Amino acid sequence: MVAPIYFYEREKEFGFLSNFERTAFFALAPDAGVDGIAVKYPTNEHFYQSCRARPGAIRDYIISAPHAWYAMKIGRSLRPADAVPDWDKVKLGIMENGLFHKFQDRVLARMLLATGEAPLHENSPTDYFWGCGAKKTGASWLGKLLEKVRSELRRARAGSPGQYHILTCSNCDSVMGYCFVGGVKKCLGCGRILEVRAEKGEVKVFSVPCRDPEVS
Numbered sequence: 001m002v003a004p005i006y007f008y009e010r011e012k013e014f015g016f017l018s019n020f021e022r023t024a025f026f027a028l029a030p031d032a033g034v035d036g037i038a039v040k041y042p043t044n045e046h047f048y049q050s051c052r053a054r055p056g057a058i059r060d061y062i063i064s065a066p067h068a069w070y071a072m073k074i075g076r077s078l079r080p081a082d083a084v085p086d087w088d089k090v091k092l093g094i095m096e097n098g099l100f101h102k103f104q105d106r107v108l109a110r111m112l113l114a115t116g117e118a119p120l121h122e123n124s125p126t127d128y129f130w131g132c133g134a135k136k137t138g139a140s141w142l143g144k145l146l147e148k149v150r151s152e153l154r155r156a157r158a159g160s161p162g163q164y165h166i167l168t169c170s171n172c173d174s175v176m177g178y179c180f181v182g183g184v185k186k187c188l189g190c191g192r193i194l195e196v197r198a199e200k201g202e203v204k205v206f207s208v209p210c211r212d213p214e215v216s
């Protein structure tokens, strides 16, 4: 039996597993239409909490929060009129989507793979849904989703891709590394934001518009 890994504070060991970890990523909001615009999220907490708000000013306000803690506080205190309906039915899928985006980063992917087979638990003293809680009896959904991402990264690395593929940029031929099918990723070669889609049995990347001054 492999010893479990407990993580919580971003600054401490295994803090990169926390949603407060600061490796920004680009993504389309899960409710974006076919003409969606990619947005830069400072942390996965910004991504997750912003998705609680209906598209518009409040969502943008959460994305621009100066720290993940504020994104969390705003997301948890939305007026019903500003919140998306049925959040409890969709929140696991949105967290999973954000994590798949986050771990496209090659450094974070390597660190997650290095945790091997260890069960992962967010060691929150109060959260028995995402974390394990003080009594270590919680559902540990964040850890379970991280383990899912990890096993998909492992498959891609071993050459039997599923949700991740190792792709090159359609624009500049740079190696883009782990690309999540259904997600977007910034090419570090040409700086374009690329959407990763499966079409007719083939996984390809396509440019998508982006609302970020750094991206041309």
Ligand SMILES: [Zn+2]
Residues within 6 Å of the ligand: 169, 170, 171, 172, 173, 174, 187, 188, 189, 190, 191, 192
């Ligand atoms: Zn490129």
